[in-house]
Amino acid sequence: MKNIxxxxxxxxxxxxHAIAGSVLAFMMVITLLDIIMRNLGSPIVGTVEIISFCGSxxxxxxxxxxxxxKAHVYVDFLIEKLSPASKKSMAVITRCMGILLFAFxxxxxxxxxxxxxxxxxxxxxxxxxxxxIPFGLSLSCFLQCLTLIADLVKTIHPGGDR
Amino acid sequence: xxxxxxxxxxxxxxxxxxxxxxxxxFCMTLVGFIGFAYLNSFSxxxxxxxxxxxxxxxxxxxxxxxxxVLMGQIASNSDIAKRLYMAAHKWVGHVPGGLAMTxxxxxxxxxxxxxxxxxxxxxxxxxxxxxMERYGYDKRLSAGVVASVGTIGMLIPPSIxxxxxxIIVEQSIGRLFLAGIVPGLIxxxxxxxxxxxxxxxxxxxxxxxEKEPWHERWRVLPDFIWVAIIFIVVIGGLMTGKFSPxxxxxxxxxxxLILAAVKRQAGFxxxxxxxxxxxxxxxxxxLLIAGxxxxxxxxxxxxxxxxxxxxxxxxPLPRWLIMVLIIIVYLIGGSFIDDLAFMIxxxxxxxxxxxxLGYDPIWxxxxxxxxxxxxxxxxxxxxxxxxxxxxxxIPFNIIYKGVLPFLLSLIACAMLLFLFPEIATFLPDLLxxx
Numbered sequence: 390m391k392n393i394x395x396x397x398x399x400x401x402x403x404x405x406h407a408i409a410g411s412v413l414a415f416m417m418v419i420t421l422l423d424i425i426m427r428n429l430g431s432p433i434v435g436t437v438e439i440i441s442f443c444g445s446x447x448x449x450x451x452x453x454x455x456x457x458x459k460a461h462v463y464v465d466f467l468i469e470k471l472s473p474a475s476k477k478s479m480a481v482i483t484r485c486m487g488i489l490l491f492a493f494x495x496x497x498x499x500x501x502x503x504x505x506x507x508x509x510x511x512x513x514x515x516x517x518x519x520x521x522i523p524f525g526l527s528l529s530c531f532l533q534c535l536t537l538i539a540d541l542v543k544t545i546h547p548g549g550d551r
Numbered sequence: 552x553x554x555x556x557x558x559x560x561x562x563x564x565x566x567x568x569x570x571x572x573x574x575x576x577f578c579m580t581l582v583g584f585i586g587f588a589y590l591n592s593f594s595x596x597x598x599x600x601x602x603x604x605x606x607x608x609x610x611x612x613x614x615x616x617x618x619x620v621l622m623g624q625i626a627s628n629s630d631i632a633k634r635l636y637m638a639a640h641k642w643v644g645h646v647p648g649g650l651a652m653t654x655x656x657x658x659x660x661x662x663x664x665x666x667x668x669x670x671x672x673x674x675x676x677x678x679x680x681x682x683m684e685r686y687g688y689d690k691r692l693s694a695g696v697v698a699s700v701g702t703i704g705m706l707i708p709p710s711i712x713x714x715x716x717x718i719i720v721e722q723s724i725g726r727l728f729l730a731g732i733v734p735g736l737i738x739x740x741x742x743x744x745x746x747x748x749x750x751x752x753x754x755x756x757x758x759x760x761e762k763e764p765w766h767e768r769w770r771v772l773p774d775f776i777w778v779a780i781i782f783i784v785v786i787g788g789l790m791t792g793k794f795s796p797x798x799x800x801x802x803x804x805x806x807x808l809i810l811a812a813v814k815r816q817a818g819f820x821x822x823x824x825x826x827x828x829x830x831x832x833x834x835x836x837x838l839l840i841a842g843x844x845x846x847x848x849x850x851x852x853x854x855x856x857x858x859x860x861x862x863x864x865x866x867p868l869p870r871w872l873i874m875v876l877i878i879i880v881y882l883i884g885g886s887f888i889d890d891l892a893f894m895i896x897x898x899x900x901x902x903x904x905x906x907x908l909g910y911d912p913i914w915x916x917x918x919x920x921x922x923x924x925x926x927x928x929x930x931x932x933x934x935x936x937x938x939x940x941x942x943x944x945i946p947f948n949i950i951y952k953g954v955l956p957f958l959l960s961l962i963a964c965a966m967l968l969f970l971f972p973e974i975a976t977f978l979p980d981l982l983x984x985x
Contacts, residue, residue: 410826413617420801424794437611440797444614445605448837451830455838460831461574462839462889468572483573490577497601522609523601 391542398539399457401532406454409447416443435514442512445522449529453536456487477544484541488534495530498523554590558853561586565846575892576835579842586849600845607841611797612718617833618800619709622807623665624825624832629811632661632674635778638771640682645762648750650686651696652743654679658700659739660775662707663782664807667832668927672701672935676942689756694945695953696746698935702924702961703742706735708786709803712891712923714796715836716916719843719898724796725789729979730913731920734968738924741960749956781806790982836891843895850900860903870908871969877901878922878965885926889934893926894919914968917975921965928958 423436455461468476502523510519552560561582568578580600588596607613626632636657643652658675665671675697683693705712708728717724750757785803788794794802811817850856863873880901884893898919905915927935936950968974 406827406830409830413621413826413830416614417618417801417804420798421805424798424802440614441609441611444610444617445608447614447617447830448608448834451834452838455831455834456574458831461576461835462892463572463574464569464889465572467570479571483571483577486573486581487577490581493597494580494600494604497597498605501598501601501605523605526604526608 391546395539395542398532398535402454402457402536405450405529405532409450412443412446412450416440416447419443435512435517438512438515438517442517442522446525449526452529453532456533456536456540480544481541484537484544487537488541491530491533491537495527495534498527498530502527554853555855555858557586557590558850558855561849561853562855574838575889575896576838576842579839579846579896583842583845583847583849587845587852590849590852599848603844603848604841607837607844611795613837613840615714615718615724615796615800616711616836617829618797618804619711619714620667620832620836621825621829622709622800622804623667623670623711624829625804625807625811625817625822626661626664627667627670627674628821628825628828629807629816630814631664631778631807631811631816632657632671633678634771634774634814635661636675636678636682638774640760641763641768641771644760646747647754647759648692648746648757649760650679650683650688651692651746651750651757654683654696655700655739655742655746659703659707659736660778662704662735663778664709664803665704667711668701668704669934669938670828671704672698672938673942675700676939680939680943680945683757686760687758689753690945690949691953692746692749692756693953694939694943694950695955695957696742698939698950698954699742699928699957699961701935701938702927703735703739705920705924706731706738706917708732708782709800710920711836712894712920713916715840715891715895716898716919719840719895720902720912720916722912722916723983725786725792726913726979726983727916728786729790729982730917730975733978734917734921734964734975737967737974738921738961738964741964742957745956745960777810781810839892839895843899846896847899856900856903859900860907863901863904864907870910873908874905874910874918874969877904878918881919881922882926882929885923886929890923890926894923911972911976913979914972914975918965918968921961921968925958925961925965928954928961 419433419436419439423433426432468479471479502520505518505520505523511517512519565578565582568582569575584596584600587599636653639653639657639660640650643649643656646652654675657679658671661671661674679697680693704710708731710728710731713727713731714724717727781803784806785799788802789796789799808817863877866873881893881897884897902912906912927933936947936954939945939950940947
């Protein structure tokens with residue numbers, strides 16, 4: 390059960406990470422095309438908007454896998470000095486704080502997205518609606534919660550996971 | 552309880568949370584949110600967090616970060632660094648301490664493509680240290696030089712530190728890049744002089760390598776020229792306003808990708824690795840920024856940054872001494888937390904004071920860059936030393952003995968820049984106007 394949960398979260402994290410990577414490549418292509426077209430006298434209108442939208446996907450979707458890989462910055466010199474039991478308790482507390490934080494942010498992104506639908510806010514040039522971004526980021530925040538839960542599971546029941 | 556007291560308690564809680572091992576970006580967001588909710592309302596704090604995250608992630612300005620990081624990762628994961636090292640080896644390998652100087656020259660040129668300090672230290676630990684060992688170099692010199700040269704990237708463009716600083720304080724990234732060039736080259740020169748002097752005083756530290764014939768040296772010259780072209784296009788484009796920083800990052804990344812492909816080093820595995828590492832670094836950085844924005848909004852309503860600015864500038868001390876104290880705070884803070892994270896956290900607090908004291912923000916950015924360079928070499932969080940230790944297995948005490956002379960030269964350079972700010976500011980003033 391534990392392994393199924395962990396491997397499912399990992400696979401979703403990797404998928405989101407791959408989407409983020411693909412969008413980063415797309416961002417580069419669009420920017421390059423815009424530079425070329427601009428020098429030919431006909432720039433792509435709204436490139437800044439497209440890049441900004443893409444940027445949110447790149448960063449938002451790569452958050453869970455970054456957490457899975459423990460690539461965030463944290464201070465560990467005091468934690469390292471604790472006994473294994475204290476270290477474990479501290480990890481459980483900090484994971485729970487992270488889960489609550491991202492669940493809260495994810496929920497509020499949904500509310501923000503619904504607000505954007507109601508106010509029909511769109512980008513100035515392309516008239517692209519803004520609301521998919523908060524919904525996408527919300528999805529990523531909930532996946533981040535699952536990733537932190539997976540980390541919590543690994544902390545409480547270490548070993549045995551493939 | 553008044554706002555200032557709430558702000559101070561918030562900062563104390565933040566420091567306490569840092570020690571629990573929670574991710575710094577998470578606790579900055581948490582403290583910012585709770586503090587804002589306490590002083591305003593729960594719903595406005597919830598709106599603030601979501602809006603700040605949304606604005607940070609959709610900011611066009613911040614899209615530059617994953618692009619320049621990717622550029623560096625591709626350069627690092629392909630054999631470009633190794634080729635540069637071997638090319639520099641052929642040119643200066645035969646002089647006293649030549650391989651150490653080769654490492655410094657190679658890393659300095661490599662930094663023109665790779666903004667990541669850690670990637671440079673890791674890359675050169677794998678290339679330069681075994682080569683120096685092969686020639687019988689003393690481990691203090693080989694490990695010390697490799698741990699130190701990675702820091703040069705904090706100043707040589709495209710520096711990620713300067714990009715983030717520029718975005719936080721809303722200064723021109725092109726101007727900051729130009730300001731970093733001369734101090735970066737001076738530090739590189741200082742490092743070379745130290746290696747030369749060390750080996751001249753103690754010749755047993757580094758036996759000489761054989762001299763390469765001139766035709767061999769000319770043969771490897773294109774390796775330098777390609778990097779120079781990429782550097783000139785990226786920095787020149789930024790400086791002349793032809794590219795935005797995001798466009799410069801894209802052009803640089805594509806150019807490095809083409810260079811790697813031409814050298815047949817752009818394999819699928821290398822690309823996946825580069826993409827993966829750059830995304831993780833970019834996410835780590837942007838979550839830190841998003842967290843600091845939330846925290847910054849909380850601190851703004853407590854008015855702590857403005858009170859700190861008034862208090863600092865009102866101290867009965869000469870302004871240079873106040874600046875020294877600010878730099879020492881960065882140094883101490885960065886020694887306990889991650890240096891980049893501390894810069895993101897502290898800059899919005901100290902920046903108003905720096906402006907009020909009448910210092911040039913571009914110069915301050917370069918001073919912060921050098922301070923971080925020193926910070927990544929001193930304990931307890933001497934990340935560059937940790938990497939060399941992890942990759943080579945050389946004990947800490949030997950690496951630290953090797954780092955010490957280079958560290959002293961960094962401090963000397965910081966003092967020089969402090970006394971003569973024009974070292975940093977004259978180039979941007981000359982090429983981009985005052």
